[in-house]
Amino acid sequence: MINLRSAFFTFTVVSFGVISVPTVANAFTLVDRTGFTDTEFENLRTTGQFSELFVAESRIGNASLDPTEREFGINDTIGVPVAEGQFAWGNNQSVNFKLEYTGSLVNYTVGSRTIASSTFSGPVTDIFLRTKSVVDSTMVLSNLVFEGLGISNLSSSGDDVDYLQISNITTPFTLTGSSLMSWTGAPPVRSNLAYQIKVGTTAPMESVPEPATLGGLLAAGVLSVGLKKKQKVA
Structure with missing residues (x-):
């Protein structure tokens, strides 16, 4: 579920669920991906419409500090972590996060823990935020701020996946927000309750006269x- 907030900026709603956000220093576009599925996202990748550079991920793991199971990481394009950490998620407890990319360095902070990687380099144009939940659980991203401007909240509840796209961005960038995982009964494990920040570039669209x-x-x-x-x- 996407909640478009307008308290922090003035925006213009364009057709096809696109919101342009102009600023003095830069501009970016929010694309409402309500109903977007993992299959559709993978189709963007396999057809070359979106080239993934890296993914910052937080997941339930085993909800402990057990080093055998990561709770957050910076992953490559096939899902292998190049940097990872452990975190004890609390049920229905909000945790702040920050993702910074300079063009050659990725810093990912969850709570008070920070991991970094210099594996990736180059410009980016788009970010896909993804939330994932299973039955009797909820994954919420709120208080999202991209380059100093508040943007949409994103959440999944029950057996659900949701996406939000930030497009037409420039490097470097900073994205901050709060995540909240909640569940009833036994906590989910691994990536069954999670969020990902998928960073990369989109292929330029053919110009139309x-x-x-x-x-x-x-x-x-x-x-x-x-x-x-x-x-x-x-």
Whole structure:
């Protein structure tokens, strides 16, 4: 579930669920991905529409400080952590996080614990936030702030997956927020209750002629056909 907040900035809602957020220093776009599925996201990757650079992940793990099971990490494109940490999640307890990317260094802070990696480098254009929950559990991301501007909350409840896309971004960037995991009965394990911040680039869209330009091309086409007909008659 996505909750679009307008208290921190003025925005313009464009068709197709896109929100442009202009600022003095930069601009970015929020894309409402309500109903987006893991299958659809993987299709973006396999078709080259989105190239993943790295993923910052927090997951229930085994909800303890047992080093045999990570609770957060910085992962490569096939899900292997290049940096990881342990965290004892509390049921229905809010935990702050921060993700910073400089173009050559990733810093990921969960609560008071920070991990870092210099494995990844290069520009980025898009971030996909993903929340995942199972039956009798909820995963909530709130108080999200991207480059100093408050953006949407994102949450999943029950057997659910939800996405939010931040597009047209520049490097470096900082994303902060709060996460809250809650469950009834025995806690879920591993990545059954989790959130991911998937960072990468999208392929540039093919340009479409403006209406006036398209009209001009059509007119030129009609004129060309007319000339050919006259030449044939002569």
